[in-house]
Amino acid sequence: MISIQPKRECRQCLYTNRHPFGLHFDETGLCTGCITHAEKTSLNWDYRFRLLEKKTARIRRNKHSPYYDCVLPVRGTPEYFFVVDVVKNRLGMNPLIVSYNSQFNSGIGIKNLDRIRDVFDVDILIYTSNPVTYRKLVRESLIRMNSIRWPYIAGETSFPVYTAVERDIPMVIWPYHQPTEQVGMHSYEEEPEMSRRSRASFDLMGLEPEEMISSETTINESDVYDLRYPAHYMLKRHRITGIYLSNYLPWDPRRFSEESIERFGALSGMNSRTFDTYDRIDDMTYMTIHDLLKYAKHGYSRVTDNLCREIRFGRITKDDARDLQSFYQAQAAGPGLDVFLDWLGMTNEALDWFFKRLPYQCNGAIGASELSVAQHSFVNSFVRNGPDVMANDHFILYGKGLDCNEVINII
Amino acid sequence: MEELYFAMCSKIIMAYKRLVGVIPVKDGRVVKSYGYKFCRPAGDVVSALRNLERWNADEILLLDISRQARIDPAIPMLIKKSGIATPLTYGGGIRCTNDVNTLLAAGCERFVLETIAFNAPEKVKELADLVGAQALIASLPLTGFGASLALEQYYAKRFGLAHEVLDPSLICRRMNELPVSEVLVIAFNREGYSGSFNLLGNDLCEKGFLSDINKGIIWFGGLSGNIAGRLLNDPQTTAVAFGNSNNEKELALTAIRGEFSRTGSAHHVRRPLLR
Numbered sequence: 001m002i003s004i005q006p007k008r009e010c011r012q013c014l015y016t017n018r019h020p021f022g023l024h025f026d027e028t029g030l031c032t033g034c035i036t037h038a039e040k041t042s043l044n045w046d047y048r049f050r051l052l053e054k055k056t057a058r059i060r061r062n063k064h065s066p067y068y069d070c071v072l073p074v075r076g077t078p079e080y081f082f083v084v085d086v087v088k089n090r091l092g093m094n095p096l097i098v099s100y101n102s103q104f105n106s107g108i109g110i111k112n113l114d115r116i117r118d119v120f121d122v123d124i125l126i127y128t129s130n131p132v133t134y135r136k137l138v139r140e141s142l143i144r145m146n147s148i149r150w151p152y153i154a155g156e157t158s159f160p161v162y163t164a165v166e167r168d169i170p171m172v173i174w175p176y177h178q179p180t181e182q183v184g185m186h187s188y189e190e191e192p193e194m195s196r197r198s199r200a201s202f203d204l205m206g207l208e209p210e211e212m213i214s215s216e217t218t219i220n221e222s223d224v225y226d227l228r229y230p231a232h233y234m235l236k237r238h239r240i241t242g243i244y245l246s247n248y249l250p251w252d253p254r255r256f257s258e259e260s261i262e263r264f265g266a267l268s269g270m271n272s273r274t275f276d277t278y279d280r281i282d283d284m285t286y287m288t289i290h291d292l293l294k295y296a297k298h299g300y301s302r303v304t305d306n307l308c309r310e311i312r313f314g315r316i317t318k319d320d321a322r323d324l325q326s327f328y329q330a331q332a333a334g335p336g337l338d339v340f341l342d343w344l345g346m347t348n349e350a351l352d353w354f355f356k357r358l359p360y361q362c363n364g365a366i367g368a369s370e371l372s373v374a375q376h377s378f379v380n381s382f383v384r385n386g387p388d389v390m391a392n393d394h395f396i397l398y399g400k401g402l403d404c405n406e407v408i409n410i411i
Numbered sequence: 412m413e414e415l416y417f418a419m420c421s422k423i424i425m426a427y428k429r430l431v432g433v434i435p436v437k438d439g440r441v442v443k444s445y446g447y448k449f450c451r452p453a454g455d456v457v458s459a460l461r462n463l464e465r466w467n468a469d470e471i472l473l474l475d476i477s478r479q480a481r482i483d484p485a486i487p488m489l490i491k492k493s494g495i496a497t498p499l500t501y502g503g504g505i506r507c508t509n510d511v512n513t514l515l516a517a518g519c520e521r522f523v524l525e526t527i528a529f530n531a532p533e534k535v536k537e538l539a540d541l542v543g544a545q546a547l548i549a550s551l552p553l554t555g556f557g558a559s560l561a562l563e564q565y566y567a568k569r570f571g572l573a574h575e576v577l578d579p580s581l582i583c584r585r586m587n588e589l590p591v592s593e594v595l596v597i598a599f600n601r602e603g604y605s606g607s608f609n610l611l612g613n614d615l616c617e618k619g620f621l622s623d624i625n626k627g628i629i630w631f632g633g634l635s636g637n638i639a640g641r642l643l644n645d646p647q648t649t650a651v652a653f654g655n656s657n658n659e660k661e662l663a664l665t666a667i668r669g670e671f672s673r674t675g676s677a678h679h680v681r682r683p684l685l686r
Contacts, residue, residue, distance in 0.1 A: 022440045022442075022453075022454075024442065024449075032451045183452050185452055185453060186659065192658070193661060195658075195660065196465075197658070200461075201453075201455050206455050208458075232465060232466070232661075232665075233684070235661065235662070236665070236685055241661070242661070
């Protein structure tokens, strides 16, 4: 039971103190997220990038692994082309690219991952958990945390660190620290690093994999074995640190994505429930079932995160953003939802019952015709050069973009 | 023989000074506090408690800085949920024996008293009768350094004291009279800014009236590994405490222990094995 405070909204962006990460305000009513964001224009980023160069040069000199300098976790979104470019070309490191399979890959996400490998000539290590276990964990996390993302996030945040431990690679480079970008947990000058505590508290919603094991469920120790975080003595023995690039570069996912599309041919695509054609386009459940659950739990959806970022960068006004928020939050999830429910073995009626238990129900929205010309032109300013995210509605893809039907035809 | 053995053990244990992990809490959630004036969100209480236990902190200090004259009912539940075994101290909103009983039941072992330490010493005596003076710590938020050490203005006003700078002998006498075992000296304005501790001047030896306090001192606020290491060499120091830095780096407390060797104070603290 957490004390409920009166709702309070930031004077600049759309976030309120009901944000699940927590949000605080200064005496002028500006939220900590906006305060941290302001550092993107006030800090000397050339100096900060030199700090990063020094840090990575030290790692290259003292590395234990004969080949790789760092582990670099990626996903199939355009932003990650920029990340690999910085690490490989600007910092001159030899990264081992790793990716944890979400098992709900969109065709566009798989193509982007392949393109990263081809463009940058890097090794990619992809880890796929046992699909049966994965489904069991998705069910369990839905029941216990009203979330389907927990198994993916647990794997995504442990696999790169385990890879670093197993291969004796001293550094893991993450693109950004989500609590800092959204709610300003740290100042960039504090240079936060990867930690088990941040993972447990923010990424895993306070529930570590060991806590999933229960005699009341069918989850046993072997089911979460590959989701656990390495022990501290292992991290210390291998001197592993995890850094965030956003501490050294003024992080702007939209600008980086558009640069990646132009320079490397990264693909972007239309997603449901948002205007952002770059964000989370690798995962067919993110903007469908996950986004609906997010709204039902917290009263806002992913489009609010996208809009807050755009407001902070001054690319949209708060009033326009509020209209777009209302428009997108009321949109349906699209065809992906039924496929997901089939996969999980859940009916639409059960899902309706599930949503009714949660505190926020979406009601009242503005129609597309009510959006202004400026709002339409803002939405259209996002590049779309690939197929829609839901163009392929099969959740388990075999090999490189081949879906179930194609595999059957080949056989 | 057995008595001698336990006496030796206790002497060995007493020889160690403590490295305390502080968890500032506001409205039921962990925050990174900067001079108690500005906060950033820092996650949930349970994972913060468990994390410091994994890091082998000698003691955890859960400090509720919400400035409410009560215990947040969520906090005892969260402490119970964490299931930690590390000695746990709680501070913030303690006013009466009921509060202490609630916290004892949740698993707290020691209690930091601030408001009642200044304006209701008789209540401190009541609490000491209940749990013993060894379980009580008085909080002393200070600004300035050396001879100009002053009780922080906010507290001075709150306790109805006329002047910002209090008579040092008054503070000293109050601390010595209270039935508490230690004094938590907080560099109030520097809290949250690592390496900015300024209560004792640059050479860390202008202790002013603090040297007249006849209790052990726990230092907190703006410490770095280097400063804390030098403070540990002072015989009056019983512990050093770190807050915000625990959120920024993995194994931050372990790294701080490592820095003590540079200041010749490593022998003052335990060197536990990591799990």
